[in-house]
Amino acid sequence: MNRDWIATAQTLSQALPYLQRYADATVVIKLGGHAMGSDEAMQEFARDVTLMRQIGVNPVVVHGGGPMINAMLKRLDIQSEFVDGKRVTDAATMEVVEMVLSGLVNARIVQAITEQGGRAVGLSGKDSGLILCEPENPALGLVGKPSKVDPRVLRDLADKGIIPVIAPLGMGANGETFNINGDTAAGAIASALKADRLLLLTDVAGVKNGDGEVLTELTSDQIRDMVAEGTIAGGMIPKTETALAAIDGGVRAAVIIDGRAPNACLLELFTEHGAGSIIRKG
Numbered sequence: 216m217n218r219d220w221i222a223t224a225q226t227l228s229q230a231l232p233y234l235q236r237y238a239d240a241t242v243v244i245k246l247g248g249h250a251m252g253s254d255e256a257m258q259e260f261a262r263d264v265t266l267m268r269q270i271g272v273n274p275v276v277v278h279g280g281g282p283m284i285n286a287m288l289k290r291l292d293i294q295s296e297f298v299d300g301k302r303v304t305d306a307a308t309m310e311v312v313e314m315v316l317s318g319l320v321n322a323r324i325v326q327a328i329t330e331q332g333g334r335a336v337g338l339s340g341k342d343s344g345l346i347l348c349e350p351e352n353p354a355l356g357l358v359g360k361p362s363k364v365d366p367r368v369l370r371d372l373a374d375k376g377i378i379p380v381i382a383p384l385g386m387g388a389n390g391e392t393f394n395i396n397g398d399t400a401a402g403a404i405a406s407a408l409k410a411d412r413l414l415l416l417t418d419v420a421g422v423k424n425g426d427g428e429v430l431t432e433l434t435s436d437q438i439r440d441m442v443a444e445g446t447i448a449g450g451m452i453p454k455t456e457t458a459l460a461a462i463d464g465g466v467r468a469a470v471i472i473d474g475r476a477p478n479a480c481l482l483e484l485f486t487e488h489g490a491g492s493i494i495r496k497g
């Protein structure tokens with residue numbers, strides 16, 4: 216018998232209990248801007264998400280696009296600054312954020328999934344009242360904090376086998392458009408769906424301690440201490456805050472993983488040890 220075939224059969228039989236565990240599970244996947252750099256990485260991500268859907272998982276994709284927004288702001292000569300991992304957003308910046316997230320990044324992901332044979336629909340938090348926001352902090356301008364998430368449109372799409380791809384924008388009570396950090400938007404959606412998993416895909420293997428080692432499992436106390444002492448900094452702050460809020464909001468577990476690693480999502484879901492840093496309740 217062909218050796219490759221035996222290896223494949225062994226891998227599949229090992230994966231079987233996990234395939235059963237996640238049958239009909241809702242998995243919210245946040246694809247960060249840094250994790251979607253190359254066309255190959257995007258294709259691989261799209262293939263994984265399509266496969267998940269084919270085996271009965273309900274994936275919901277929420278994306279970022281910070282580096283792409285930075286590039287466009289630079290081309291337009293608009294200055295931009297971040298406070299604790301969030302972009303200070305005035306009206307001119309908001310226009311560029313929406314244009315890049317919905318017009319470029321969202322469309323690119325939808326196209327990649329479609330090319331892999333999946334059915335994907337692109338939307339933002341403004342569609343169908345998905346995410347209602349209030350201002351997060353006056354110093355950040357039009358940065359939104361989700362105050363209400365109505366996930367019905369996502370359930371409708373999942374029932375039809377369609378993968379929703381969501382840009383992190385929200386609507387204000389007075390018709391404003393808000394810029395939501397991608398991790399925050401993914402966490403709010405995962406909580407509203409009571410998702411089985413929230414996967415936060417980024418450009419590092421997980422949350423690292425002061426010695427640069429990835430911690431495979433993290434408690435909320437550890438995270439709070441690491442943020443206070445500065446070991447968790449920059450864009451990792453909203454990511455870990457999101458993980459904690461999602462757990463409190465009823466998500467079973469959140470995982471921070473390297474989205475550039477081959478088959479990152481599949482390995483996390485369908486192998487015993489998973490990948491990256493997992494945060495569970497308790």
Ligand SMILES: Nc1ncnc2c1ncn2[C@@H]1O[C@H](COP(=O)(O)OP(=O)(O)O)[C@@H](O)[C@H]1O
Binds near residue numbers: 452
């Ligand atoms: N303790 C930590 N462990 C891992 N990464 C950290 C840590 N503290 C800060 N970071 C930084 O957070 C970055 C991930 O956040 P960010 O750049 O916003 O990602 P994304 O664009 O994928 O959302 C990492 O590339 C790393 O530079």
Ligand SMILES: CC(=O)N[C@@H](CCC(=O)OP(=O)(O)O)C(=O)O
Binds near residue numbers: 248282
């Ligand atoms: C408020 C805020 O910071 N919004 C983010 C939205 C995109 C994002 O979160 O992108 P990544 O996931 O690639 O970092 C921004 O303007 O960059």
